[in-house]
Amino acid sequence: MSTELLGVLVTYLLTLALAIPLGKYIARVYQGQKTLLDFLAPLERGLYRVSGIDPNREMNWKQHLLALLTINLVWFVLAFVILLTQGSLPLNPDGNPSMSPDLAFNTAISFLVNCNLQHYSGESGLTYFSQLTVITFLQFVSAATGMAAVVVLFNAFKEKSSEKLGNFFRYLVLSCTRILLPICLVIAAILAFNGTPTSFDGKADIVTLQGDSVQVSRGPAAGMIAIKHLGTNGGGWLGVNSAHPLENPNYLTNMTELVAQVLIPIAMVIAFGVYIRRKKLAWTIFGVMTVGMLLLLVPMLLSETGGSPTLAQLNLLQPTGAMEGKEVRFGPAISAYWSTVTTIISTGSVNAMHDSTMPLSGAMQLLGMFINCFYGGCGVGILNYFIFLIIAVFISGLMVGRTPEFLGKKVEAREMKIATIIALLHPLLILAGTALACFTLTNYPEADWAVKPSAWLNNPGFHGFSEMLYEFTSSAANNGSGFEGLGDNNVFWNVSTGFVLLLGRFLPIIGPVAIAGLLARKRYVPESAGTLRTDTATFGFMTLAVILIIAALAFFPALVLGPLAEYFTIY
Template identity: 65%
Template sequence: MNTEILGIIIMFALTLALAIPLGRYIAKVYSNEKTFADAVFNPIDKLIYRLGGIDHNEEMGWKRHLKILLSINFIWFILGMIVLMCQGWLPLNPDNNPNMSPDLAFNTSISFVVNCNLQHYSGETGLSYLGQLFLMFLQFASAATGLATAAILFNALKERTTEKLGNFYVYFVKSCTRILLPLSLITAILLLLNGTPMTFEGKQDMVTLEGEHVQVSTGPVAAFTAIKHIGTNGGGFFGTNSAHPFENPNYFTNMVEMIAQMIVPFAMIFALGFYVKRRKLSYMIFGVMTVGFLLLAVPTVIAEMNGNPALSQMGIDTSAGATEGKEVRFGAAASGYWSIATTVISTGSVNSMHDSAMPLSGAMQLLAMMVNCFYGGCGVGLLNFYIFIILAVFISGLMVGRTPEFMGKKIEAREMKIAMIIALLHTLLILSGTALSTAYPEYGACTLNNPGFHGFSEILYEFTSSSANNGSGFEGLGDNNPWWNITTGVVLLLSRFLPIIGPIAIAGILASKKHVPESAGTLKTDTSTFGLMVFAVIFIIAALSFFPALALGPIAEYFSLA
């Protein structure tokens, strides 16, 4: 077997092997069962509750959950704006990096609050260490927000009637202390032992192989890189993200970072099964997501390993694959696999330049974010998939003449309206943003570095990445200007919180309904047959919504190469 392919299989297998016990642990954390970590973290949790004046025994309804979530995220956004616009004269700025402009600070603060980490700046020159540290805090907070919302969903899916769905503060704190912090610490230590810097010193003088002296940025990179992957954030400490040799020194760290960004989304799927005591349901969800992931990853890896056909026709050796924009220490296969994992998971980190990917690979990366429910980010991936489950249950019920039910609760018109609005919102934000930027080239398209089909793909990718809370980019786009900062900032805001509000509202409404025991007429939602139905609904919605846009960009570019 090709060693590059073997490396990919090992990465996926290790992630799955670690995710199942982690899922069991997460389910125990959110259900307040005893775990081995209680002795260490219980005192820390209690101290946080005491300092924050939090009644951790209070039970909240879904509306109060959302009110708290939106309130604290707004506060973090304002604090982020202040830090970024004033970093030039604040402490921990040894390299004297300047303040951010208001529009860039607006975009950056929103981006990190919503777990997207879209970066219209270069980390080593655009941020002070204080700015990097505050963004690191937001990487914990945004990931914990997503995990807390998933915990609310777990609670709502239990087989009983209630309007009380736990305590948001407890879910949030436990997500930080019990899940994100330990995993980030382990990841950071592994990176540190393999050469990733962890310092508060400024630029360091280094000698190149040619004997020249250069100033190289360092900083608290190991800690930043760890939480960016564990929290499915993706923001790079350096401009080139995990293609930078300090963020990702070798193939081992590449495997560590790949497993780190996939393990929590995997584990949350199994945690759902353990929490609601329906493991077959989690297997169905994981199966559908994995089939979708493989349908995206396999063509991408093949395309990157085969290389550019135009070069082959010119007699140029492409046996190493499409090597432009890639690091030789990873290779074409691992880079292609990473590009799909990071767009499916919504991490958005990169270990190669997506702008240099083959057209078919670019199409798969775009489609991964357009679907936006295969694994997904911390917690919110399950919320997105939950919307498609509701749609599939309703459609299946109409097809077979049964009352649409999920987990013992009837799906009625109110829930369907919310689900359809959320499902179509993603399409609206991507296509409307792309249309405006191409219709008014003096604002959007004028900053393109590539003409034709690829230039259109760059615009489409920017809004797709923003709407999917991904953060990666084709990077052929001059995106640090008021047009891109403001338009993508608005998309980031709407695409983060409305898709959280919708599923939690549906879950809260269903939880308050009377539980209907299963009978011979109940539609089974934990079978492979229903899994195929969910996959069909996802495929139809994605195909109908995005195929025309893909045809104008990467698909047209693919045929032009041939």
């Protein structure tokens, strides 16, 4: 095994070794059991008292969703106002201007929904004040929102029948104080001690070895970079994200950031099994997600380490693989692993440019976001997987001639209608958005959209189509990464992706929470000899087949028009 591949394997195994005990800890936190961080209880009580919240008040699923949507609306308004006025606010040593209304609209929504799609560059588009009060703050609470939402699912299947599903605000606060903040302090310390900036100084004037005078952006970046990965957010403090040597100085920080972004998604699956006392089911879900991840990772590793056929035809040696757009500090193998997990987990951070990856790698990145449930984001990964699980339960029940049941609750028409709508929403947002962009580009190439549509694409043909497809896919999947050959900071892209971001975030949360709430109220049906078991390898394979078939039917034509056509062209 090569050293690079060994690095990939060690990074994943380290993540798994940390995620298992973390998952057990997360279950204890949400169950209200004693933990080492109980000394934070006075701080939490103070937050409840100031906010006028009774953390012991039980909520049903409708009250959970009302609380979630209401508090997110408040955060959006505050973020939008700060971004519109940041040029006049303090902590702006570089004199960066305020955002335009359309860019502020897009940015506020993007970080609110845990997507962190960036139509700006962090060095010039934000101030230290907005980086901290908008970006970093939303990266904490957006991750905590997803985690609090999935606890509703936990509670729905913990008891045999109940409408009492805990308190949303309690889970939100616990997610921040007991889980996200402590781990972020460790990650930020590792980054800071390895060279990531932590000061409030402005740009530094330096002279390069070539004698050029340049300005290097700094700022209190380490803390933001910690939560951007741990919370599966992904927005970069600097424009090129974790490909920048200050955001990601060396292989140790690269491994730390990789572990951080995969840690909670795996841990939440473990926590689910511990919380509802069905560990075998959790391991089945984990197995399906891991197989799905490998189905995407292996082709990408082969593609990136194999090099470019175009260069091979010119008899140019590529001993290290396809290095365009990649950091020589890391190499193609670990960059392929990063690109895989960052797209399946909806983190969206990068340590290499996705626009420069091989066409097959681009197809795998898109597939990861099309499916959007192999590990997935903080909490919402399980919610997305739950939709496919319900569909698999229903189909399996029909195949064996029994009423579909999941954990003792009958899955009936109402639950299936919700699941089907949510499953179809994702491809609708992506394909309709891409079709709108293609129509606009074709019919109004010289129209004034702040930037003319004819200037959107730096690459024509198949790759140009992939860039537009990727932008809407990243938005709908709450990912935030991009094929950055696309000129996206204009009215069309800011507004269109802004609405896709909202719908792609909240409807896939509302749907699973509603299904869980409806199932929680139903009478418990004891298991019998004829009960369809959902914690077996057979059912896991069934669920994986459902996921892949739905993704293939919905997205194969788009993949053919973009990355697959480009792949067969160069090969």
